[in-house]
Each structure stands twice: as C-alpha cells, then as structure tokens.
Amino acid sequence: MLQGVGALALLAPFGESVGQEQAKDAAKVAQQEHAKPTGDGYVPVTDPLVKQKLAQWSDWKFGLILHWGIYSVLGIVESWTLCSEDWIKRPGGVGYVEWKQRYEQLRTKFNPVKFDPAKWAEAAHGAGMRYLVFTTKHHDGFCMFDTAQTGYRVTAPDVPYHANPRANIAKAVFDAFRQRDFGIGAYFSKADWHHPDYWSPLWATPDRNNNYDVRKYPEMWKRFVDFTHAQINELTTQYGRVDLMWLDAGWVNANAHPDAKAYGMDVPWAQDIDMPGLAAIARRNQPGIVLVDRDVSGPYENYRTPEQAVPDKPLPYPWETCMTAGGSWSWSPHDTYKSPRELVHTLVGIVAKGGNLLLGVGPQPDGELPAAALDRLRAIGAWMQVNGPAIHGSRAIAPYAEGPFRFTQGKDGSVNAIWLAGEGEQESPATVVLRSFKPAPGAKLQVLGAGGELAWRPQGDGIEIALPQALRRQLAGSLAWTLHIPAVRT
Structure with missing residues (x-):
C-alpha cells in the first residue's frame, strides 16, 4: 500500500523495515496481556435493562472486532512496540526514545483513502455476524474519534485524513454497521500511553503501567481519571446507540492492596479509574449498556472474554472468545489466516458451549479489509446462509x-x-x-x-x-x- 511504503521510510535511518518476525513477536506480546485468569468472582447482572441487553448480545453469537490505528501504517501489532518491557522487540534494534518519537509521527502518514465502512458492514453481515467492536482508542492513546480532550486524534490537522468527510472514523464505522442493524461495541483502552498524566514525561516508562506513584501525585491521577471519563461521555453521547463498552487494559483497576501486581510487575499502588463513576456516565447516557471491564472481576465485567482460546467446557457466566482470523489483531502484511473449516468449527464449538465468537480482522492502512480476510468471511457466510438458524439465538444444551x-x-x-x-x-x-x-x-x-x-x-x-x-x-x-x-x- 502507498501509505505503508511511505511509513516504512520513517525507519530508513535504522536500516530495517518492519518484517514478519516483528509482527509475530508483537502478536505474542498482545496475547500475554490476557494470559491470566480472572478467578471465580463473576458478579451476576441485576439491572433489568442490562440483563435485557446481555440476553440480546447472547443471541447475536458472532461478532467482528476491528483493530485499526496508526500502528496499521507499518503493519505491526497494535501499540505494543511503545511499551518498554524487555520482551518487546523494536525494528532494527531502534532505541526506545527514538522509536517512540517515530511511532507518534505515524499519524502524519495515516491516510486511508479507500476507507468505506459500508463495505466492511456488508462483508460482516454477509458472514452472519451480528455485532461489532471497534477500537476507538488503543493503549497508544491515538483516538480514532473526534475527541475534544486531546490533539492526538484522527481529526487533528496534522493527520492527512482529517479533511475527509469520514475523518471521524469511529462515527463512520458505527453509523455504517448500525445501518445493517448490528449491535455496536466501542473498544476503549483504560490505559493511555500518550497522556502526560498516565506516562508522565517527568519519568521513564519501565512497563505498561502508569509511571509514577499515584499516592504521591494524586492530582495527576485525578486529571487522568477526569480525562478518561470525559472521553467515555463523548463516546456515549455523540455516536448514536452503543450497546457494549469493551474496556481493555485490565491492569488499570481499583485493587488497592499494597502488594498489588499487574501482570507480574510490582505496582504498589492502585490505578483506580473510578469504575463506578465511569459506569454511571455510560449508563446515564446509554441505559442498559453492557460493560466489559476485561480481566477485572466484579460488577463491571458483565461478560468475560477468554482471548485466543476456547474453554474446555461451558462456563457458568456469559462469555465470548475473542480470536484473530489470522495471527495478528491488527493488519500484518505477511499474516497467515485460519482456514474456513477451522473458523466454522471454532464458531460451532464455542456456540455449543454457550459462548459467542468475536473474530478479529485488521484493516489495511489504505482502509480496505485484507483480501484473505474477505475470502474467509465469504466462506463463513456461505455456511451461515444455510446453518445460521442453528447458531443465532441458540443456547447450549448438555452434553454439548x-x-x-x-x-x-x-x-x-x-x-x-x-x-x-x-x-x-x-x-x-x-x-x-x-x-x-x-x-x-x-x-x-x-x-x-x-x-x-x-x-x-x-x-x-x-x-x-x-x-x-x-x-x-x-x-x-x-x-x-x-x-x-x-x-x-x-
């Protein structure tokens, strides 16, 4: 793609472009994020409106998750090369500070001139999918919606696509899928590695967590919580009906235990994002919205999301396997996709155990869905055209x-x-x-x-x-x- 080729020039001084091995490494990194189980602390939903929406979601059975952002320009897996953990590899051995500067400049190369969300929605509907989850903001903090809270957004003047009528990408995606009667889900990362009150420029960034003690600098953390709540308010007031708020970055939570650890890293303070307040905003604006506070047991994890895996047996709570159609969540130029047989059998196995399948596809930097992904969606759709009645609206029955x-x-x-x-x-x-x-x-x-x-x-x-x-x-x-x-x- 022209956009991808131009972006690779950003790496030229280092003598190496982003290759297949880096994409594979990044995929492994992303999967580690949700490697740990959440335990038995599922809290059943009691709000009748949320229960009604959750039952509707359970009928949908098959959904599409789209990871798309400035990381797609290079064909690397979402955000993770920004994280300074020692198992993360950056292209060509580029130093962390230089890479971060170059990564943030990717916004000046993001120009998806072939973006047509109606075609995405048509392909997903033809595949028998019934709901969508779209990345409004990943951990890197780049917003794929027209937020007023930061200039690090797709509609900013330094983004080439900002003048396009579809520049408010999340709105264009949600509107197109809503026209096809899809359930609408907003992926949103609670972490924000670009925000100065999450990763403060005053200190180094040793890992994915915020890089200062919130007990010593409560005013900084309060600003970040207010910023996050303001963005949730925007997404739930300016983008039409939203059925699901799919919250990622489970290490951002209210666990105040003095020895709290996030993914094996010592973090002796809670990154309390004030989920009661966040939930109140979302449900005031969107009554009945389903909240998916991933990997954080409690009243705001209305369903659970095992990643890249199918449970061995039915689970005693609502659940959804999120799984990539290929090997990477976001677009990779050398990705290898699962066969139609594997994808159909995976869908059937999940539904038979009472779950939903949320299948991941990464749009290309030019705005089109990869040809291999479209081939898989058409093949699944041909099967669903006949067998969909055994999937949609069904429930598990023993012996499965x-x-x-x-x-x-x-x-x-x-x-x-x-x-x-x-x-x-x-x-x-x-x-x-x-x-x-x-x-x-x-x-x-x-x-x-x-x-x-x-x-x-x-x-x-x-x-x-x-x-x-x-x-x-x-x-x-x-x-x-x-x-x-x-x-x-x-």
Missing part, C-alpha cells in the same frame, strides 16, 4: 458434544446436531448414530438446507439416521452440516 456432533438448542426446544466434517471428508456416512437425544415419536428430522425428511429408527440407547445418497452428494465437501431435531427427549 458427541463424536463429530456439536449440539445447540433453539428457543422452541428443538435441537441442532451439527456434524463437523473432518479434513478431507468428501462424503458423509450413509448412516449416523445419535445417543445423546431421542426424537419424540413421529418427529420429522431433516438436514438444514436440504429439504425432505430423514428416516430414523431406535438403535440400542440411541437412534440411527439414514442419509440418502442424493443428500450425501448434496453435502459433499461441506465444512459442517446440521441435523435438525424438532423435539427431543434426553
């Missing part, structure tokens, strides 16, 4: 799995038995046996999208279902197919 089958339950009590076709499986078997559920007498079984009824008969403690040759030909090469059972008895 039997051999190649994964089970979901419709709101009418019916059961969907989704057969996960193995790699290279070109033809389904002539008969399948199901022991977990027995249809009610006279029940009419069918494969979604195929039409016609299937013959079945009792066999031992289960049933045997015949798949006619014509149906097997129709299902040949399928990633997965769904046996619909209108009523069951366990």
